[in-house]
Amino acid sequence: MLGKSHLLVGLTAGVVLDSFAQLSGPPLTMSGSVPLSLVINKAIFYFMVGFGALLPDIDNARSTLGRKLGWVSREIQHVAGHRTLFHSILGLFLGSLLAIGLERLVEFLLSQRGFVFPAQFIGATHLVFFAVLFGCIMHIAADGLTEGGVPLMWPNHRRYGFPPNPHWRFRTGDWPEHLIVYSFMLLVGVGVYMAYIRI
Numbered sequence: 001m002l003g004k005s006h007l008l009v010g011l012t013a014g015v016v017l018d019s020f021a022q023l024s025g026p027p028l029t030m031s032g033s034v035p036l037s038l039v040i041n042k043a044i045f046y047f048m049v050g051f052g053a054l055l056p057d058i059d060n061a062r063s064t065l066g067r068k069l070g071w072v073s074r075e076i077q078h079v080a081g082h083r084t085l086f087h088s089i090l091g092l093f094l095g096s097l098l099a100i101g102l103e104r105l106v107e108f109l110l111s112q113r114g115f116v117f118p119a120q121f122i123g124a125t126h127l128v129f130f131a132v133l134f135g136c137i138m139h140i141a142a143d144g145l146t147e148g149g150v151p152l153m154w155p156n157h158r159r160y161g162f163p164p165n166p167h168w169r170f171r172t173g174d175w176p177e178h179l180i181v182y183s184f185m186l187l188v189g190v191g192v193y194m195a196y197i198r199i
């Protein structure tokens with residue numbers, strides 16, 4: 001899938017996850033006055049889901065994230081190849097390690113700037129960790145819908161996807177990709193409008 005699609009799918013799925021699991025705190029519509037720390041929690045959650053949703057394509061120098069990272073991405077693509085390690089369960093494990101480090105960094109930066117409550121909240125709930133990991137999982141799941149599939153068990157090269165027959169899947173960037181992404185957003189949008197899903 002394209003970077004833009006991954007971002008939209010990840011953030012939309014993040015809305016659904018947060019509505020049910022309430023990782024980032026109570027829904028904004030539920031609290032009479034909206035405290036700044038709640039807004040910060042929500043902003044960090046969605047930023048980190050978005051980051052996680054782009055992260056597996058770190059192995060593609062021409063991807064949205066790869067272009068920003070320049071030579072780092074070129075090296076990774078050169079050594080590992082696109083859609084290998086970083087689109088597997090082993091890659092999710094590496095992503096988790098990165099997410100733990102990132103969480104400590106965010107916690108530190110927040111407390112240093114005087115945002116004590118969001119820093120404590122993140123330390124207690126592991127909001128950053130779950131957000132990044134969820135974004136990565138959504139990325140790999142979405143790539144599983146494309147013709148190429150994903151090598152979940154890498155270093156085993158067998159590729160997995162849904163539907164299991166690759167001929168029924170679409171090619172990255174083709175019209176079914178946009179149809180799926182916008183239908184999903186529309187569906188969740190209706191859910192939010194009907195108040196089944198709360199942000």
Ligand SMILES: [Zn+2]
Pocket residue numbers: 001056057087139143
């Ligand atoms: Zn990918």
